[in-house]
Amino acid sequence: MALRIHNTLTRSVEELQPAEPGHVRMYTCGPTVYNFAHIGNFRAYLFEDLLRRYLKFRGFRVTQVMNLTDVDDKTIRSSREQGLPLKEFTRKYIEAFFSDLAVLRVERAEHYPAATDHVPEMIALIQTLLDKGIAYQSEDRSIYFSIARFPGYGKLAHLDMSGLRSGARVAQDEYEKESAADFALWKAWDEKDGDVVWDAPWGRGRPGWHIECSAMSSKYLGVSFDLHTGGVDNIFPHHEDEIAQSEAASGQPFVKYWMHCAHLVVDGKKMSKSLGNFFTLRDLLAKGYTGREIRYELIATHYRQSLNFTFEALEAARAALSRLDEFGDRLRTLAGSVAPAAEWPAWAQQALSAFTAALDDDLNISAALAALFDMITAGNRAMNERTLDAAGAAAVLGLLERFDSVLGFIKPEAQAADAAALALLEQRQAARQAKNWPESDRLRDELKRRGWVIQDTPQGPKLKKA
RNA sequence: GGCGCGGUAGCCAAGUGGUAAGGCGGAGGUCUGCAAAACCUCUAUGCAUCGGUUCGAAUCCGAUCCGCGCCUCCA
Numbered sequence: 365m366a367l368r369i370h371n372t373l374t375r376s377v378e379e380l381q382p383a384e385p386g387h388v389r390m391y392t393c394g395p396t397v398y399n400f401a402h403i404g405n406f407r408a409y410l411f412e413d414l415l416r417r418y419l420k421f422r423g424f425r426v427t428q429v430m431n432l433t434d435v436d437d438k439t440i441r442s443s444r445e446q447g448l449p450l451k452e453f454t455r456k457y458i459e460a461f462f463s464d465l466a467v468l469r470v471e472r473a474e475h476y477p478a479a480t481d482h483v484p485e486m487i488a489l490i491q492t493l494l495d496k497g498i499a500y501q502s503e504d505r506s507i508y509f510s511i512a513r514f515p516g517y518g519k520l521a522h523l524d525m526s527g528l529r530s531g532a533r534v535a536q537d538e539y540e541k542e543s544a545a546d547f548a549l550w551k552a553w554d555e556k557d558g559d560v561v562w563d564a565p566w567g568r569g570r571p572g573w574h575i576e577c578s579a580m581s582s583k584y585l586g587v588s589f590d591l592h593t594g595g596v597d598n599i600f601p602h603h604e605d606e607i608a609q610s611e612a613a614s615g616q617p618f619v620k621y622w623m624h625c626a627h628l629v630v631d632g633k634k635m636s637k638s639l640g641n642f643f644t645l646r647d648l649l650a651k652g653y654t655g656r657e658i659r660y661e662l663i664a665t666h667y668r669q670s671l672n673f674t675f676e677a678l679e680a681a682r683a684a685l686s687r688l689d690e691f692g693d694r695l696r697t698l699a700g701s702v703a704p705a706a707e708w709p710a711w712a713q714q715a716l717s718a719f720t721a722a723l724d725d726d727l728n729i730s731a732a733l734a735a736l737f738d739m740i741t742a743g744n745r746a747m748n749e750r751t752l753d754a755a756g757a758a759a760v761l762g763l764l765e766r767f768d769s770v771l772g773f774i775k776p777e778a779q780a781a782d783a784a785a786l787a788l789l790e791q792r793q794a795a796r797q798a799k800n801w802p803e804s805d806r807l808r809d810e811l812k813r814r815g816w817v818i819q820d821t822p823q824g825p826k827l828k829k830a
Numbered sequence: 831g832g833c834g835c836g837g838u839a840g841c842c843a844a845g846u847g848g849u850a851a852g853g854c855g856g857a858g859g860u861c862u863g864c865a866a867a868a869c870c871u872c873u874a875u876g877c878a879u880c881g882g883u884u885c886g887a888a889u890c891c892g893a894u895c896c897g898c899g900c901c902u903c904c905a
Contacts, residue, residue, distance in 0.1 A: 393905070396904090404905060436903070473842095521834095546902095626835075632900085730844040745870070819866075820861090
């Protein structure tokens with residue numbers, strides 16, 4: 365079986381066949397670093413992380429580029445409000461972004477190019493478009509892309525440009541463009557830009573939004589590459605414009621497969637600050653949830669399905685993970701330090717097949733998780749019935765690690781019990797052996813106050829974080 | 831108006847022609863000094879509504895109702 369993915373360009377599920385067999389080159393639209401990213405943003409980055417990890421699981425080499433948009437209207441406005449140079453202002457949010465990714469256990473991409481470090485590349489690309497007569501300069505010295513001179517415009521969003529409705533926002537600056545739908549490649553300097561300015565052969569200013577992705581993707585991945593992802597809202601105009609710029613400049617097909625993830629809503633409503641349902645990752649961590657729990661919730665819904673974020677679901681994620689941890693603990697106790705068996709039990713082998721078949725089918729995560737949980741039930745039953753030996757348990761642990769290379773939430777949070785808690789646990793065991801129940805219960809309560817729950821198992825007592 | 835997504839058990843969510851995965855919750859049971867935790871088992875004659883096609887439909891077709899997204903810089 366081959367890996368099949370949904371391609372927005374063709375609106376159908378296709379087998380992934382990278383230009384260079386075994387090597388996938390992908391570009392993932394990254395954050396605009398003017399603020400802390402919110403959980404809706406992270407939904408997209410987690411989808412991309414799942415994709416990346418699964419590609420590697422399937423044996424592909426992956427070269428992933430994620431851009432950092434560190435110059436645009438919002439970064440400029442906010443940095444000026446705070447009286448900070450642009451670079452200094454965005455540095456804080458870039459650092460926060462990477463630290464959030466680490467909390468969510470997102471694997472690092474190969475390249476994180478920042479827009480402001482690639483302005484010469486963008487200028488060169490715009491110059492090419494000017495030379496080809498596809499771009500033009502308006503009265504205010506900005507440079508626009510003429511969609512009338514790019515016949516394929518609208519193929520990604522499946523828009524018929526002749527029928528595009530003119531909105532209020534379009535009308536405002538229409539006078540300086542040849543066509544209302546033309547988009548900016550370069551914005552002439554404006555006093556609101558302050559010292560955020562670059563020199564170009566046609567005048568001072570700053571790059572438009574779309575051009576950075578075209579310039580940086582070709583630099584790191586080539587003018588044609590395999591896969592480009594982002595949120596659905598990027599289909600139009602951002603990705604449509606990227607295609608136009610890139611293909612008009614190079615004359616080559618830009619991207620073979622486009623994948624877009626649906627939005628996240630909170631309690632069924634679009635996230636917004638006014639509704640009070642707007643959350644950054646930090647907001648959720650402050651409420652006591654872990655990155656791992658948030659990762660689970662954000663990844664557990666199929667990427668093309670809109671994800672309804674609720675705290676109820678976050679609690680459900682916590683419960684599901686705790687069951688997973690319990691299973692891992694049981695396996696580790698049974699396996700001890702025995703070497704893994706050469707083969708998996710039939711139920712584990714079956715889980716691997718089902719897991720792979722599910723993710724091969726356009727990353728059907730629900731079915732993949734079902735395979736994982738079926739394996740947990742089967743494994744627990746086998747351990748109850750003592751049909752799994754130490755070597756078998758060790759082998760299943762290895763399989764769990766393979767699953768985790770894709771899912772990234774199986775490995776538990778480190779939670780080593782402190783010496784004081786372990787001492788109390790020992791005292792309680794002594795009390796129990798002496799059948800001193802009041803003392804035993806008192807110690808149990810004491811541990812509970814310190815945040816530890818005792819689990820009395822046939823193998824002896826264990827401590828778990830409450 | 832255009833393009834697109836979706837309505838499946840209390841909640842979340844797979845399944846897209848062969849008789850309803852999985853998770854959470856709930857109910858029973860096992861274990862236990864008692865608990866807790868854990869584990870096991872069970873938990874939708876029905877998939878928005880109404881018609882139609884078919885031996886057979888949650889899945890295909892038509893109509894209707896409801897929710898949501900995008901349509902110029904929002905993942």
